[in-house]
Amino acid sequence: MKDTLDSPLVGRSVARVEDPALLSGRGRYIDDLPVAAGTLALAFVRSPHGHADIRSVDIDEAQRAQGVVAVITGQEVAARTRSMTVGVKADVDCWPMAIDRVRYVGEPVAMIVATDRYLAEDAADLVVVDYAPLGVVVDPVAALSEDAPVLHPSLGGNLINERRFRYGDPEAAFDAVPHRIGIDVTYPRSACTPIETYGVIASYEPGEDAYDVTANFQGPFSIHAVVARSLNVPGNRLRLRTPPDSGGSFGIKQGVFPYMILAGIAARVAGAPVKWIEDRLEHLSASVSATNRQTRIEAAVEADGRITALDWDQIEDCGAHLRAPEPATLYRMHGNMTGAYDIPNLAIRNRVVLTNKTPTGLNRGFGGPQIYFALERLMDAIARQLGLDRLEVIRRNLIPADAFPYRTASGALYDSGDYEAAMDRAVTEGGLAELYARRDKARAEGRRYGIGFACVVEPSVSNMGYITTVLTPEERAKAGPKNGAQATATIAIDPLGSVTVKVASVPQGQGHRTVLAQVVADKLGVPMAAVRVLADVDTMRDAWSIASGNYASRFAPAVAGATEIAATRLRDKLAKVAAAQLNIAPEDVSFAAGRIAAKGNPDNSLSFARVAATAHWSPGTLPDSVDQTLRETVFWSPPGLKAPTAEDGINSSLCHGFIFDFCGIEIDPETAEPKIDRYVTMHDCGRILHPAMVDGQVRGGFAQAVGAAFLEEYAYGEDGSFQSGTLADYLLPTVMEVPDPVILHHVTPSPFTPLGAKGVGEGNCMSTPVCIANAVADALAPEGKAPDIVLPVTAAKLAPRIFGDEPNPKNPVPETEVGPTTGGRKLTGEGRAVVKASRADVWQMLLDPATLDAIIPGSHGVQKISETHFKADVTLGVGPVRSRYKADIELSDLDPPNAVTLSGQAAGPLGTGGGHGRITLTDTEDGTEIAYRYEAEIGGKVASVGGRLLDGAAKVVIGEFFRALARHCGGSARSGLLARLIGLVDRIRKGGRS
Amino acid sequence: MPRLTKDDVQPVGFKLNGRPVVVRVTPRTLLTDALRHEIGATGTHVGCEHGVCGACTVQVDGEPARACLMLAHQADGCDIRTVEGLAQGDALTPLQEAFRAHFALQCGFCTAGILMTLDALFSRQPDADEDAIREALSGHLCRCTGYAPIVQAALTARNRIKGGPIDA
């Protein structure tokens, strides 16, 4: 690329240095890295149950399988590790692998180390785990009820933490106003799911008792301490490295850390390095998800719409274990619970509950989507109730431009902003008037069209101490203060005078290396090509601290800021060296175009490289005032990030960007499909270092938010089954669903960061879901009470509101039906068949193990335990996905030879099933009619990945059974009985590899 | 045809980016695993192993195909082209250049598959319009870019290569 050296690089959209390699297949992602000879593959056995006691884990057969080096159970892991640190004071353990109880579908139960991944996965299927299923709770409100199943008996309930906060005088504020306006909102679970899954490579050196782990981890490196403690080694015996490239993260790859522990143990037990690359089902079911949250929010509102107090009641669902750094999702926004508004009084009640779902962790927007969904839906409700213009209600509450830096009720210090100006510009430049006209026209034509707004403060550079707000002031005093956000940068000069920059920012595609080359090249007056940047981490070699990593949008404000400071220090030293050589004062030295010159006299100059390399070649010539110029390392922690105060005030983040969004959405009159007509997003992220990358962050976050708003949900059945285990079930938006938003910028530089930049990576994940929800609400009900909107807003959810409930079909043919999405993966069905045999003969056949063995598809043998108890061993499958199941069948309510009820359970590596069916036999002219009706539930992998195929698969297997029975009877009939049996079992096949 | 067991290692021969290669793999080895871990051509990525994300897209005899849904043995005798085969030497193709110019990649994990799909599209249909481009892209998931820059890059590349071979 060409640099024009007389204009600064910062602020220009220069081409990315990362791209040539990435565009040519030369990226180095974790699964591309070379590994030591003899590296083994790791695979996991995972729980098919949402909640169950583990009675036993039988690893004998797996241990004998081809290629297997080790099979490791939770007991063995626990014997070699310590429970992972939990961020609240509670009597509870948090293990990376289940020991005696599983608490979510996908929880690791055992791991296999084998010579290759295929063999490891084969062996995983041979581990036999005996589970005793327990009651399940997946809803956070239900989890709080007295009779809810308790996940961790030591806690005595599912509430693991509760805190109440009070700032100003909220009670008095509520008493003093004419209106108390409140809403309840439900925020569902989703995740930003990178396209690259987790990966870990680990080895163990017994001579040094040291682990060496490479993982596509993203930080924060406070987690290094959690992993080292759990592995029971000092920090210097856990070398943690990250690969040069990472295929996206968006917070999610923070959650890889339990697997670092497990892979470390696996390497230790196996006596060889191990490598694990997660598959997509593992990722969706058991990596990490954002929290789902139930919120009640109320506002004290004056007649003119001004809000004087907010009252929050939040119930946060962190899944089955409270894993570090949770409950951080609930506290990251604690300083900005009043959003962009000047609201002096605030009450907050925060409860954290555990449910039978995947543990939660970082996810782009981290806590923002949950609070802004509530706050901005509330703004809509206030406007509706008071009959005011929505924009006017927002405007009347905005923090005024002259109030910055502005201290919020709960303690954040907003750095800069001019919210009203930004909003006004968005309204004009984004064409709101035109959008209103489009809405009017659409409505005049009878179409459903709505406009939504959202106003968001986007925090960046987290204060590492905010998490301790979950502790009481007394607990905090005991534990010692936590605060700050150390960023590091090292700049080194080599003997040829070129520049190397090293940071611990662990980018996952954001282009950090390009931006830092811009920053440093500008500062030292050299072309970008003279600067090379590394951004991956090796904890044994690099400067790093607990805040290192790529999260909380900390790169531009903190990491680029630290780099700017390091470059400035180095430049100041080089100026002294050059001044001595040029015979001028250091203040008169200029750096430009690869040369160091006397200001105003370009002829008196030296090449940058020559001056820069002085300390290598002739350190004796350095002026006395310069120690060395070889290397400068800066640790920078923003001074404003203090620990929480005794009154629970917390400046939870360093920077606070501003976003104002509006959009128009039309609901299709025939399909009820909501569609974005136009989306405008205004950002104030401070000084912009690289415009194209900033817009790239906005577009990327926006696209993920469109997914969260319309498509994505981690769906669980009431039985805890996970129902979105493939990318065909968990739908990510494609190019067809993502419109290109209008992106606008209004810049107020941050006075708190070295470059004036604020973070920008997460804002649209906070603003867009609620902006869309507000528009949908406006489309559904322009006036009156705000409709309750629960994401994702699908056509299926909107249709009943538009068309009313679906009328019953004229010719009902639901022979089988899949249960409602809220329930488990439930299958019910009925059917009939006629065979050419007498009722008595059919009855006999159906109770005869030999006959059953002959007619059950895929049977490997039916064993009669008693007159009413059978065991069957069958192979079932759909297409290439086959597996073997053990079924246990009991007969009851026998009415020979007329009717019988079968109940059964089946279990295999791909999942479990259970159910019951009633069979009745009646005579026909030349044979017997068999009628059956069954009801079954399935769980495990099959339920996660195969939902949509199960129904058909069940029919096929039952059909096969009856065809075989008919053949057996010498007739041409179809019918069924053990069928339901098979029905149960059969819902079980299908599933991905892994 | 002899019945193979899952452990029988057999040679598979195909052309990879113009060069003949032979790998010895079991019948169930996926083409992605053969390319990445046997041959070491790691430019082709794996995002789902169930045919949805498109990250693994390669060209098989000129047609885009999901390498995660192919067994290595199915590639026997085929002409396989991957992202490593796009650029000749150090020079990026117009398509790759356009991706760089439009910031159409961030993490780059989805990119190889998208490039192979678009490259195949433009060889078949050098004047593909935006709808055809979007249609082709709809089989790919990108989690970073929000797609608009990818569409822009594709349009730019098409304009530059219209009428000429993609590698020109």
Ligand code: FES
């Ligand atoms: S990896 Fe092949 S389509 Fe996703």
Ligand code: FES
């Ligand atoms: S660039 Fe990261 S997934 Fe497309």
